[in-house]
Amino acid sequence: MIRRRLAAAGALVAAVALVLSGCANQGGGQQQGGGPQAGAPSQPTDAVLPAGDGQGRCAPGTSIAYTGTIAGQNAALGIAIVNAVQLAVDQHNAANPNCQVTLVRADTGGTPDTAVGPVTAVINNPQVLGIVGLPFSGESRAVGPALNAAGLVNITPSATNPALSTNGWTNFFRGLGNDAVQGPAIARYIQQRLNAQNVCVIKDDSDYGIGLAQQVTQALGPAATCQADVRTNQREFSAVIGQVQQANPQAIFYSGYYQEASPLVQQLRDAGVQTPFIGPDGVKDEQFVVNAAGAADGALLSCPCVPQEGFTDFTNAYRQAFGVPPQTYSAEGYDATTILLQGIDRGAADRAALLNFVRSYNGQGLTKRFQWSPTGELTQTPVYMYRVQGNQIVTDSQI
Amino acid sequence: MAASTEPWINFDVGLLIDRFWANTVNGLAYGSIYALVALGYTLVYGVLQLINFAHSEIFILGVFGVYLTFLALGFEPGAIPDLPLGFIIVDLVLAGLVGMAVSGFAAVLLERTAYRPLRRRNAPRLAFLITAIGASFVLQQVIRIWRGSNPEGTIRLLPPSPVFTIFGAPVTNLQIIIFLASLAMFFVADTFVNRSRLGRGIRAVAQDPNTATLMGVNRERVITITFLVGGVLAGVAGLFYLMTIPQGAVYNGGFLLGIKAFTAAVLGGIGNLRGALLGGLILGVAENYGQSLFGGDWRDIVAFVLLVVVLMFRPTGILGESLARSRA
Missing domain, CATH: 3.40.50.2300 (Response regulator)
Known part of the structure; x- marks a missing residue:
């Protein structure tokens, strides 16, 4: 009898585990190598860069966070973004001696069920003024209400589910075109x-x-x-x-x-x-x-990511820092970080001020012009088609 | 939610009939991998009444053993090497042996470090079960820290090519090898348990550990051998799995397959070797039929509904449980 019950209990555990695993895992991922190709834009002359004007001033300990997958499923995408965020913060700190921003890395595991804990920790860290993330749509939906309640601005560099901007969240901004x-x-x-x-x-x-x-x-x-x-x-x-x-x-x-x-x-x-x-x-x-x-x-x-091979300053710096070329959504993550850093440099010293800064932001990034509608959707949303050629992903054309 | 044009469940009898033979062939080949892993669950359960949830990680360690052997033999991810068949067979056998050794060793090590101390202290069964689940997570994360969270690059020595057809369904060389070799491994294991002296010890401990000890059976040794055999079979399964799914070498890749194999073991009658084989094959084909009939998102549900239905009428599984009573 005990055996039978044990087997039944085991089957139950197995079924629950399976259901949980089924709920896991959302996002998008990518990468490109090689030199400039047809259809790849070059760096806009008026692009705002993380270094800013070098006159930034902020309180010691001021932080921004990356929340997203770093080691979880489909981790390649998260790494491509967090590297770019790190690069932007490093460039900013090197150029602005009076404003040293700390990057907090919170690994969500990329799934709705694992994202809540790390995101709560970020919300409870008063020094974090803004977030780059979350990369995936499923986890974004799971933690959106908590982020909104905390008034913590978050710019997603890659979550594309259209419904994310229809929840009335006033702090959600999407750094790319949606699905x-x-x-x-x-x-x-x-x-x-x-x-x-x-x-x-x-x-x-x-x-x-x-x-x-x-x-x-x-x-x-x-x-x-x-x-x-x-x-x-x-x-x-x-x-x-x-x-x-x-x-x-x-x-x-x-x-x-x-x-x-x-x-x-x-x-x-x-x-x-x-x-x-x-x-x-x-x-x-x-x-x-x-x-x-x-x-x-x-x-x-x-x-909906812009080919990066034309942004040579960025790609060279990225390659130098991490030993690999930037990958899908790296440039989007870099742009999103730049916007948060700009706000901090211009004196946004708390979450509300940074949120207001992003809401009224209108500036050129590497990938596109950033200006958001009240729901947090961009006005400019280019989509590109890429092609696998041999062992490489190359740019096909804008579509 | 699903697009409005799409029903929440299909009932495509036409597709089921059209694809019947193809689904059967594919299901039997993939199901025999389930069966090999299921044998490990069933052996340990038969002897210890323990559901060794860490067996899925023993399996994936075998997959990594096979993969790393490919690397050590000089194969690189990506290109399909154009080698004479003899070389390929030698390489595959070599990789399979390493996979068997890795899985077998890992299973015995797991038993020594995780389960034996509990047995010494007469821990309740629940402690074993929770330890098994914990060991599963620990092994998984150790592999992740070691090899990273992306799947290993694809190395495929033997691409599938159709050899003949059954009622229009192509049967590939890979499927024939996997199905026949799995059957052979099953017969070896079955003969070992039912005919050999050590096997008699296993059955004796399964039936009544105390009496078996009194009759001179070394219980600890029997348990070690049981884990070893289960692990070795998982290593073979690892080779076949990586041949079928070259993207399979990833730290959490054993999880889902382990649950399916466990389901197969319960389906056939846990503790019963023949039940594990039957359960694995049935699960393999039933999943395919279910997908054609109801749609691909019903794949896992079909497996578990089948389990529930069978357990309602045969609570001990199709062939009944107990290693001890499964004598020919």
């Missing part, structure tokens, strides 16, 4: 550039994947002829591939992250499906290319 911009742009590219009228939309079970798939499906209209679903952490896709083979589409759009996308695209190619594969910013990571081995070649990856 209501990216989704239709992807659909246009698929229909007009790839000329595909029969598209399979495969999505994962994250907030990000579901939200983006809905945008793309809506924009595709009748061309979205098949819908398939995968689960976070799934690695074996034969049933989904069967569904795709049955539908025989002219293009496959995968709405999710690179961790699932790389085995999926490899297994698709192994099964003889050579249909064009399109992924979003969550797949645009060097990890996708490495893990799919040759199967990623030719894949198209959209992203």
Whole structure:
């Protein structure tokens, strides 16, 4: 009897653990190497940089925080951002002897269920005046109310779920275009550039994947002829591939992250499906290319991130500091940090003042002009298409 | 939430029928990996009545053992090497042996450091269970600190290629190797437990530890051997898993597969070797049928609903529990 009960208890623990793991994990990821390519903008002459005018003054101990994945799932994206944040803070501190800002790194693990603790710790640290983050949509939704209640300004460099700006949060600012911009742009590219009228939309079970798939499906209209679903952490896709083979589409759009996308695209190619594969910013990571081995070649990856290879001062400094070229959303993270540092330099000494500064901010960054609507959406939201060529992700064009 | 055009659940009988044979073939191949891991759960449960939740990490350590052997043999992530078949087979066997050694050693070490001290102190069963879960997390994080949180770069020695078809469903070389080798490993394990002298000791301890000790069976030794056998089988599973999913070498990669394998063990009747094999194969194909019928987001749900339904009618699993009573 005891054995049986123990087995039942074990099954229960297993089921709960599985459900929890299923809730985990949202975001987007990426990277590019190589020299300047067609379609990559160069640094705007009027771009505001972290160093500012060197006249910044602030109280000792003044801090900003990065909250996001550093070592959790899809960590490559978080590292690309936190490195850029660190670079901006270092450049600022070197140029402003009277204002030394500390960077607090809070690792959220990238999932809604692990984000609450680290974010609460940041909220309870009175020296933190502003946040760069959170990178992923699911975790952003989970901690948004607490950040809003604390009046702590947060600029996300990569969370793209459109619903995030519809919660009435007055402290949420998005440093890039959301999926209501990216989704239709992807659909246009698929229909007009790839000329595909029969598209399979495969999505994962994250907030990000579901939200983006809905945008793309809506924009595709009748061309979205098949819908398939995968689960976070799934690695074996034969049933989904069967569904795709049955539908025989002219293009496959995968709405999710690179961790699932790389085995999926490899297994698709192994099964003889050579249909064009399109992924979003969550797949645009060097990890996708490495893990799919040759199967990623030719894949198209959209992203509301701006190609960075033209920002040579930034890319050189990043490469010098971290030994690798900047990756997806590095420049967006750098820009977001610059804005917070500007506010501190200009005398914002508490959270309310910094929040007001960001709200009324209007300035040029590396990636775009930053000026927000009352809900925290940008007015300028470029989306680019990238392409996997051999072992590299290269810029295709603005879409 | 899902797009308005999409139903919350599908009922695509046409797809299920069209894909029946392909789903069966793929399910049997992947299910045999479940089965090999499930054997480890079932062996330990049979002897100690302990659900060794850390077994998923024993498995992933085996995967890393295989992967690091590939690296040590000079393979690099990315390109698919164009080697003569003989070399590939030797390399795979070598990597498999290392994986078996790593997993087997890790399982015995885990038993010595985590479970044996508890047994010495006559700890309650709950303490074992919680220790198992804790050990699982510890091992996972140790791997993460050691190898980082990104999956290891893909190294694939043997790309799948179709050999023949069954009712239109292609069967790849990889699937044939994995299915047959898993069956062979199962028969070795089954024969070992049911026919050998050590196996008789395992069954004796499973049936009645005290009497077995009185009859001269060295209980501690039997427990060590049980963990060793379970670990070695997990190492083999690690090789097959990495051959099927080259992206599989990541610190938390054992978690989901471990839960599925545990489900398979309970499904077939935990404590019963044949049950683990049957449960693994059934789970593999049922997941695929369920995905075609209900949609891909129902994959995990299908597995657990199946478990619940089977346990309602057969509370001890399909073949019943108990290693001791599973004699041929």
